[in-house]
Amino acid sequence: MQRKRWRIRAFRKRRELTRVADRTGQIRKRDILVFSTCRNEAIRLPYFLRYYRDMGVSHFLIVDNDSTDGTRDYLAGQEDVSLWTTAASYKRARFGVDWLNWLQLKHGHGHWTLTVDPDEFFIYPFCDTRPLPALTDWLDASSIKSFPAMLLDMYPKGRLDAQPYVAGQNPLEIAAWFDAGNYVISKNHLYGNLWIQGGPRMRMFFPDEPARAPALNKIPLVKWDRDYAWVSSTHTLLPRGLNLVYDEWGGEKASGILLHTKFLHTFGEKAAEELDRGQHYAASVEYRAYAETLKQDPELWCRWSEKYINWRQLEILGLMSKGNWA
Numbered sequence: 001m002q003r004k005r006w007r008i009r010a011f012r013k014r015r016e017l018t019r020v021a022d023r024t025g026q027i028r029k030r031d032i033l034v035f036s037t038c039r040n041e042a043i044r045l046p047y048f049l050r051y052y053r054d055m056g057v058s059h060f061l062i063v064d065n066d067s068t069d070g071t072r073d074y075l076a077g078q079e080d081v082s083l084w085t086t087a088a089s090y091k092r093a094r095f096g097v098d099w100l101n102w103l104q105l106k107h108g109h110g111h112w113t114l115t116v117d118p119d120e121f122f123i124y125p126f127c128d129t130r131p132l133p134a135l136t137d138w139l140d141a142s143s144i145k146s147f148p149a150m151l152l153d154m155y156p157k158g159r160l161d162a163q164p165y166v167a168g169q170n171p172l173e174i175a176a177w178f179d180a181g182n183y184v185i186s187k188n189h190l191y192g193n194l195w196i197q198g199g200p201r202m203r204m205f206f207p208d209e210p211a212r213a214p215a216l217n218k219i220p221l222v223k224w225d226r227d228y229a230w231v232s233s234t235h236t237l238l239p240r241g242l243n244l245v246y247d248e249w250g251g252e253k254a255s256g257i258l259l260h261t262k263f264l265h266t267f268g269e270k271a272a273e274e275l276d277r278g279q280h281y282a283a284s285v286e287y288r289a290y291a292e293t294l295k296q297d298p299e300l301w302c303r304w305s306e307k308y309i310n311w312r313q314l315e316i317l318g319l320m321s322k323g324n325w326a
Contacts, residue, residue, distance in 0.1 A: 006229040006285060009094075011102035016097060017063065021076045024061070024107050031058035032132055035104055037096035039065040040120045040273070041118040042074055043266065048167040055122070057114065064098045066079035082107075088305035090277075097230045108224035109125050112136040115234050116258065119171070122220060123148060123311050125322035139223070140323055144262060145318050146237065147221040148245035149256035150319060153199045154261040154308065155300035164265045171261035172308060179203065180306040180317050183216070185304050186287030191236050193276035195241035200263075200300045205289040214286055218258055219245060222226040257314055264282055268294050299308045 025034065034057050038045075049060065059080050066073045073183040082322055086099065093099050100148045104113055114132075116122060121234065124147075126134055141145060155174040156163060163174050183198035193215050202213035218234045229238050247253050263319065275287040306317070314320045 002231075003227070003229050004158055006098075006101060006231065006238070007105065010098050010105060012230070013093055013098035014106075016086045016093065017084040017102070018086065020064070020085050021081065021174075022081040023059070023079070023082045026080070027059050027107065027111075027112070028102045030133075032056055032060065032114065032136060033108060034060045034117045035062075035100050035108065035113055035167065036060065036098060036117060037063040037065060038067070038118050039090075040067045040069045040071060040073060040270075042067070042069045042071045043165065043167045044118040044171070045074055045126050045172060048121075049081070049170075051121055052114070052116075053080070055127070063096065063103070065096070082188075093322045095233060097233060101229050103225050104224050104228070104230075111137075111224055112223055115222070115230075116120075119261045119263065120151070120220075121172075121259040121313075122256060123259060123320075124149070125254060125311060125312055125315070125320070125325055127256075135325075136221075139221075146242040146245055147254070147256065148194075148217070148219050149194055149221070149258045151216040151218055151258045151260045152314070152319065153201055153216075153260045153262065153300075154178050155200055155305075156162050156303070157301040158299060158308065159297065160267055160300070161265040171264060175261045175263055177301055177305040178306050178308060180319075182304075182306070186212075188236070190245075191231065191243050192237075193219070193236050194246055195235075198291075203302075204298055204300055205286075205293050212285060212289075214237045219243065220258060221256070223263045245292065252321040252323050254325045255320050257311070257320050259308070263300060278303040 034052050061082045062075055064085045072085055075081050090096055155177050156174050157177055165174055179199045182203060183196055186195045188195050195215060196217040197213045202210050206213040215235050219237055220234050231238055269289055271290040275291050
């Protein structure tokens with residue numbers, strides 16, 4: 001019943017979306033699709049699009065939430081992007097979930113869909129030698145419908161604003177460090193998904209209230225069906241079986257990582273803007289914590305930080321697994 005409710009809600013929220021560039025007629029049967037929402041991300045989009053094109057994504061379906069920095073015009077000019085715009089409340093659309101549920105219901109059925117933000121970069125076992133279609137072919141052959149990836153916060157060594165980021169640059173050239181440990185995991189018994197917290201955001205922004213730190217568990221890659229629905233961002237799906245992306249019997253299922261490059265020189269301005277807009281979860285508690293901590297001009301890097309090398313490093317650290325995909 002809840003899944004039906006979210007799908008009906010998405011159908012109603014479709015009226016908030018205005019079509020800017022509809023190129024969905026180009027989508028072929030086996031194409032892998034990226035779905036995303038964004039606001040004022042023009043500086044990040046050139047590398048974001050190139051990264052996923054090189055990985056094997058064929059088409060991008062994006063909702064622009066009233067950007068003012070040229071994001072809309074830039075995306076409208078990309079031949080593999082279908083774009084919708086809205087000035088409606090991000091919060092009242094359940095933080096963009098209603099909009100994406102509608103677009104995936106209408107255009108994602110039967111496709112492998114990757115739902116990511118412009119500051120998230122998906123990696124998976126053997127991603128340096130095997131393109132994304134190789135992973136989805138293996139998942140199809142294994143009758144696996146959803147694939148998890150923990151969000152791994154990346155950050156620079158030194159002040160966040162010490163090295164300006166430029167459009168088209170690989171953000172990992174600046175934000176190259178991460179926390180190798182400091183993660184806690186629990187199980188959501190209602191939906192069956194794992195709940196992961198920790199990393200630099202818990203360590204620096206929520207040291208006194210770790211339970212309020214942002215969730216790091218994601219299920220970004222899904223073989224979409226029109227009967228599916230996101231419940232909470234890409235943390236939780238319905239039907240509940242799609243959330244069972246881990247092994248409870250002592251083995252390991254294959255998993256990936258979303259390299260999260262939020263912490264660039266643009267972070268302070270972005271955090272202030274989002275706090276002022278008040279469009280985020282729990283009365284923007286996350287962005288209030290950012291604003292308070294940023295007043296102290298913090299450095300996220302510490303002596304326990306690890307510099308990112310490749311996916312094999314993350315597998316050794318236990319942050320991802322190749323499972324039985326060899």
